[in-house]
Amino acid sequence: MLLMDQKMNFGPSKRAVQLSLVLGATVAALASHPGWAAEPRTGMPRVVVTTTIVADLVRQVAGDEVETDCLMGPGVDPHSFKATPRDADRLARADLVVASGLQLEGKLAALLERLGRRKRVVSVAESIPKDRLIEVGDGLYDPHVWFDPTLWAMCVEAVVEPLGQIVPAGRPRFEAAAAQYRGRLKLLDDALRERVAAIPERRRVLVTSHDAFRYFGRAYAIDVVGIQGMSTESEAGLNDINRLVDLVVSRGVPAVFVETSVADRNVTALREGALAKGHGVRLGGRLYSDALGGPQSGAETLEEALRANVDVVVGGLAGVAVRESDGGTGSGR
Amino acid sequence: MTSAVGYLSCLAAIDLSGLLAYNTLIVAAGTAAVGCAAGVVGSLSVLRKRALVGDAAAHVTLVGVATAFALTGRRDLPTLLAGGFAAALAGLLVLVVMRRYTRTRDDAATAIVLSVGFGGGIALVAGMTARGIPGSAGLENFLLGHTAALTARDAGVLAGVSLATVVVVMLFLKEATLVAFDRSFAAAAGWPVAVVDYLLVVLVAVMVVVGLPAAGAVLVTALVVIPPVAARQWTDRLGTMLVLAGVIGLVSAVTGVAISAVVPRLATGPVIVLVAAAIFAISVLFTRWRSPREAA
Numbered sequence: 001m002l003l004m005d006q007k008m009n010f011g012p013s014k015r016a017v018q019l020s021l022v023l024g025a026t027v028a029a030l031a032s033h034p035g036w037a038a039e040p041r042t043g044m045p046r047v048v049v050t051t052t053i054v055a056d057l058v059r060q061v062a063g064d065e066v067e068t069d070c071l072m073g074p075g076v077d078p079h080s081f082k083a084t085p086r087d088a089d090r091l092a093r094a095d096l097v098v099a100s101g102l103q104l105e106g107k108l109a110a111l112l113e114r115l116g117r118r119k120r121v122v123s124v125a126e127s128i129p130k131d132r133l134i135e136v137g138d139g140l141y142d143p144h145v146w147f148d149p150t151l152w153a154m155c156v157e158a159v160v161e162p163l164g165q166i167v168p169a170g171r172p173r174f175e176a177a178a179a180q181y182r183g184r185l186k187l188l189d190d191a192l193r194e195r196v197a198a199i200p201e202r203r204r205v206l207v208t209s210h211d212a213f214r215y216f217g218r219a220y221a222i223d224v225v226g227i228q229g230m231s232t233e234s235e236a237g238l239n240d241i242n243r244l245v246d247l248v249v250s251r252g253v254p255a256v257f258v259e260t261s262v263a264d265r266n267v268t269a270l271r272e273g274a275l276a277k278g279h280g281v282r283l284g285g286r287l288y289s290d291a292l293g294g295p296q297s298g299a300e301t302l303e304e305a306l307r308a309n310v311d312v313v314v315g316g317l318a319g320v321a322v323r324e325s326d327g328g329t330g331s332g333r
Numbered sequence: 334m335t336s337a338v339g340y341l342s343c344l345a346a347i348d349l350s351g352l353l354a355y356n357t358l359i360v361a362a363g364t365a366a367v368g369c370a371a372g373v374v375g376s377l378s379v380l381r382k383r384a385l386v387g388d389a390a391a392h393v394t395l396v397g398v399a400t401a402f403a404l405t406g407r408r409d410l411p412t413l414l415a416g417g418f419a420a421a422l423a424g425l426l427v428l429v430v431m432r433r434y435t436r437t438r439d440d441a442a443t444a445i446v447l448s449v450g451f452g453g454g455i456a457l458v459a460g461m462t463a464r465g466i467p468g469s470a471g472l473e474n475f476l477l478g479h480t481a482a483l484t485a486r487d488a489g490v491l492a493g494v495s496l497a498t499v500v501v502v503m504l505f506l507k508e509a510t511l512v513a514f515d516r517s518f519a520a521a522a523g524w525p526v527a528v529v530d531y532l533l534v535v536l537v538a539v540m541v542v543v544g545l546p547a548a549g550a551v552l553v554t555a556l557v558v559i560p561p562v563a564a565r566q567w568t569d570r571l572g573t574m575l576v577l578a579g580v581i582g583l584v585s586a587v588t589g590v591a592i593s594a595v596v597p598r599l600a601t602g603p604v605i606v607l608v609a610a611a612i613f614a615i616s617v618l619f620t621r622w623r624s625p626r627e628a629a
Contacts, residue, residue: 072462072465072470073464073465073466073467074465074467076462076465076467076469076470077470077471080470080471080473080474081462081470082459082462084459084460084463086463087463235477235478235479235480235481235549235600235601235602235603236479236481236482236600237481237593237596237597237598237599237600237601238351238356238357238360238480238481238590238593238594238601239351239593239594239595239596239597239598239599240481240597240598241356241481241482242351242354242356242357242594243351243597245354245355245356265479265482265546266479266481266482268482268484269356269359269481269482269483269484272355272356272359272484272485273354273355273356276355277355294467
């Protein structure tokens with residue numbers, strides 16, 4: 001036994017050579033794989049953004065004059081997004097980094113802060129006056145500000161100056177585009193308010209699987225109830241689910257809403273509990289929360305996504321049937 | 334201290350109507366079944382000094398969950414569970430092979446399987462998320478479990494599998510006892526030691542994978558380990574220990590569910606583990622106090 005082991009340990013190193021060849025080939029193959037290779041440089045200034053919503057904001061202001069590179073694609077949950085080395089590389093090579101901020105990018109925050117010492121990192125939501133934000137804990141604010149178009153309009157200003165820094169020639173165009181975009185957001189706000197008025201007041205309860213819609217609820221006088229806590233990382237307690245069942249039943253809420261990027265187990269349990277009390281609850285369809293839709297989803301911009309959300313909410317709560325099937329409208333997938 | 338007092342005064346204002354709510358009963362039924370069966374199966378694996386096999390199985394499922402999602406693009410429970418179960422079995426097979434054919438000790442082999450499976454799973458999920466594949470982010474949350482969100486169907490599946498597991502343990506109790514206590518004697522006497530060993534490992538894997546969406550990886554591991562260890566404090570007889578471990582698992586589950594139904598903002602799964610741990614602590618204290626010399 002001992003002898004055999006010695007032979008294994010000190011014998012010819014042919015195996016080691018083979019092994020290192022295989023390893024080397026693997027590394028080479030990985031490096032040449034298109035997904036891993038560096039992206040082609042266009043010569044335009046590169047703006048790396050965190051979420052699709054921030055990407056939309058930058059595009060609204062700068063159009064095609066910068067290259068917008070988005071770290072988190074459609075349907076990605078920013079609360080649990082972890083940066084890979086390749087993401088860190090993209091950030092390092094950026095001319096400007098634009099984040100949403102207010103701890104939305106929970107696991108990216110430390111990296112962004114370090115990056116901020118070497119280059120311009122703009123967290124757009126942090127430019128909103130604190131008294132307009134919803135405080136959720138000691139010095140912690142709800143980051144989902146884009147659901148109130150009037151708040152998001154304040155964020156527009158935050159990117160104009162930094163974009164003008166990296167494309168000096170574009171500055172007047174950016175300012176004009178920003179002013180125009182702010183105007184559109186104001187009109188959107190009025191339009192959404194008008195739509196929500198169609199929901200009977202008692203039924204203005206928006207139940208979703210995580211609390212992303214506080215600003216939306218505040219702006220349009222809808223009670224927002226999430227089963228989970230602020231982030232998608234925490235687990236719901238039984239007491240919370242029981243109380244929610246009672247609320248839904250007592251206020252006659254006809255539908256609850258699942259988001260595109262969060263698991264829907266809690267909602268299923270809630271519907272089952274309500275049904276046991278003789279109150280059927282439909283799935284009102286999917287709402288866009290932390291990410292916009294992909295290409296051809298009809299919700300590629302924030303304006304489209306907010307309109308789509310309000311259509312889904314009004315359809316579910318006002319009694320105007322969107323679709324009777326249990327599966328929801330699936331607008332996000 | 335003041336916050337504790339505040340918390341207690343909050344408790345006084347709580348109404349107990351949630352105790353008999355529909356969701357409470359469903360969750361209680363499902364977790365009670367898992368707690369009971371996990372206690373019974375766990376007793377055997379704890380005695381076999383394999384307490385962490387369940388933990389390894391639970392973490393390895395992530396690689397299967399990620400692979401199943403990568404292959405099918407679907408995120409529904411049956412797909413992910415199938416992937417998770419396949420991975421758990423494969424991981425345990427690797428464990429057994431490593432033990433038999435390499436000079437790796439039990440605990441080291443378990444640690445290797447656990448960490449490689451979990452690491453591989455995280456790498457896969459991160460890789461998919463980085464490529465912006467929709468729905469891939471947060472797949473690792475599959476391991477966390479959503480105890481409070483059990484549905485009637487979940488509870489039914491849990492109860493069925495738990496019952497089946499307990500029945501299998503009953504059928505093989507004699508063999509399992511022998512293997513657990515005196516492996517070499519069992520082998521010399523011509524018992525199929527390896528078969529019983531594999532069966533035990535598979536039972537743990539089944540228990541863990543089925544309990545995963547209900548309870549999460551760490552909670553399931555706790556239910557496989559803590560009730561048996563608590564039961565062991567009270568008795569030296571295997572039969573008594575199995576029954577006691579089952580009862581402790583069941584009581585922990587029901588008590589934990591009741592507490593989480595009454596107190597707001599308490600996640601159900603962790604409370605169950607804390608109750609089990611409390612029972613373990615009481616068991617140790619009480620049995621030491623009763624016979625300090627015997628418990629050595």
